Amino acid sequence: MHCVTNIHEDLYWLGASDRRLAKFENVFPIPRGVSYNAYLVLDEKTVLLDTVDKAVGERFFENLEFALAGRPLDYVIVNHMEPDHCATLGELLRRWPDVQVVANAKTVPMIGQFFDCDISSRTVVVKEGDTLTTGRHTFTFLMAPMVHWPEVMVTYDAADKVLFSADAFGTFGALNGNIFADQVNFERDWLDDARRYYTNIVGKYGAQVQSLLKRAAGLDIQMICPLHGPIWRENIGWFLEKYQLWSTYTPEDRAVAIFCGSIYGHTENAAEILACRLAEKGVQNIALYDVSHTDVSYLVSEAFRCSHLVLASATYNGEIYTPMENFLRDLACHGLRNRSVALIENGTWAARSGMLMTKLLEEMKDMRVMEGTVTLKSSVKEAQRRSLECLAESIADELRH
Numbered sequence: 140m141h142c143v144t145n146i147h148e149d150l151y152w153l154g155a156s157d158r159r160l161a162k163f164e165n166v167f168p169i170p171r172g173v174s175y176n177a178y179l180v181l182d183e184k185t186v187l188l189d190t191v192d193k194a195v196g197e198r199f200f201e202n203l204e205f206a207l208a209g210r211p212l213d214y215v216i217v218n219h220m221e222p223d224h225c226a227t228l229g230e231l232l233r234r235w236p237d238v239q240v241v242a243n244a245k246t247v248p249m250i251g252q253f254f255d256c257d258i259s260s261r262t263v264v265v266k267e268g269d270t271l272t273t274g275r276h277t278f279t280f281l282m283a284p285m286v287h288w289p290e291v292m293v294t295y296d297a298a299d300k301v302l303f304s305a306d307a308f309g310t311f312g313a314l315n316g317n318i319f320a321d322q323v324n325f326e327r328d329w330l331d332d333a334r335r336y337y338t339n340i341v342g343k344y345g346a347q348v349q350s351l352l353k354r355a356a357g358l359d360i361q362m363i364c365p366l367h368g369p370i371w372r373e374n375i376g377w378f379l380e381k382y383q384l385w386s387t388y389t390p391e392d393r394a395v396a397i398f399c400g401s402i403y404g405h406t407e408n409a410a411e412i413l414a415c416r417l418a419e420k421g422v423q424n425i426a427l428y429d430v431s432h433t434d435v436s437y438l439v440s441e442a443f444r445c446s447h448l449v450l451a452s453a454t455y456n457g458e459i460y461t462p463m464e465n466f467l468r469d470l471a472c473h474g475l476r477n478r479s480v481a482l483i484e485n486g487t488w489a490a491r492s493g494m495l496m497t498k499l500l501e502e503m504k505d506m507r508v509m510e511g512t513v514t515l516k517s518s519v520k521e522a523q524r525r526s527l528e529c530l531a532e533s534i535a536d537e538l539r540h
């Protein structure tokens with residue numbers, strides 16, 4: 140049965156949620172599921188903005204047929220060709236053979252790559268600033284390359300001041316009926332997933348997101364309709380400010396996150412001692428993660444959030460302990476910069492993890508390795524306990540200023 144929500148006047152949400160998928164992009168755990176949003180505008184012409192993942196294709200087609208109520212589908216605007224939005228596009232083109240495909244020059248060949256169909260006779264190719272008028276609505280297209288695929292564009296509806304933002308401003312998490320961000324406690328229940336979504340999926344492309352934000356600042360935006368997660372119609376500035384911080388690699392919180400890679404627990408012991416001494420010195424909301432147990436997407440997200448990172452790692456076959464090395468390389472891939480980093484290393488016969496972690500951090504931008512790296516030889520002894528106390532004082536001191 141169809142499940143359509145009227146968002147505003149002649150604008151409808153036709154999406155659906157998947158609560159069964161274990162990993163988004165087959166890599167990011169999504170215990171809260173994910174939604175795939177598609178939108179329909181019933182103007183003098185009918186306009187569909189994006190399609191959905193195949194997991195929710197059946198519901199989507201029911202929704203579309205119901206919402207169209209016998210009218211033809213005149214246009215489908217393809218903002219992003221990633222299959223979580225476009226796996227159902229081929230079927231849509233078969234069912235509505237007269238629909239005009241509105242897409243940019245990078246999108247058109249991708250449609251041919253993913254599907255066996257010739258759309259040359261029914262394509263409206265658009266570029267930056269082009270418009271499409273469908274009656275009351277005029278849609279303007281803004282190119283947003285690498286947010287986070289090269290063909291991405293966003294669409295602005297000047298009539299109702301709606302930004303159809305593609306993957307920007309999206310989040311993991313299934314929708315629970317409350318389709319608007321102002322109907323949920325977004326900061327409490329959604330922000331962590333929104334940050335994890337942004338940092339892992341778009342995090343690398345801060346410069347491109349900045350370019351989009353600058354152009355968006357010139358628009359009067361009353362509503363943001365992303366392709367995943369809740370729709371924004373209130374407090375939009377608050378979420379834009381988060382994007383401003385994330386895309387400039389500015390820490391969101393002056394806070395410390397401790398990441399620990401330990402085989403037999405001694406390195407973890409040092410991390411816990413440091414955390415307790417930090418707490419005694421007044422540091423609040425300390426986060427401590429075992430990199431072997433917490434999925435790296437959460438670790439990346441936390442590293443984007445916090446101003447101070449502590450990396451505590453055993454040496455493993457002459458290298459950094461593998462899960463810690465993976466985490467560090469992931470951080471580098473996502474372009475994280477501008478953090479203070481304290482190190483704890485461990486080795487039973489030749490500790491090298493501190494030196495190797497420093498080397499990886501040096502390859503990243505503006506990562507300041509703090510003085511006072513603590514070296515353990517197998518386990519914490521009195522000398523290292525004192526060093527950890529000193530390191531806690533240095534971190535607490537930085538956080539106070």
Ligand SMILES: Cc1cc2nc3c(=O)[nH]c(=O)nc-3n(C[C@H](O)[C@H](O)[C@H](O)COP(=O)(O)O)c2cc1C
Nearest residue numbers: 401402403404405406454455456457486487488489
């Ligand atoms: C498979 C394996 C390889 C290791 N390789 C090294 C090494 O190359 N150099 C070294 O000094 N210690 C090495 N260690 C020792 C670890 O660094 C050791 O587990 C650590 O000193 C104790 O900390 P933990 O209790 O946090 O694991 C190795 C341990 C294991 C199990």
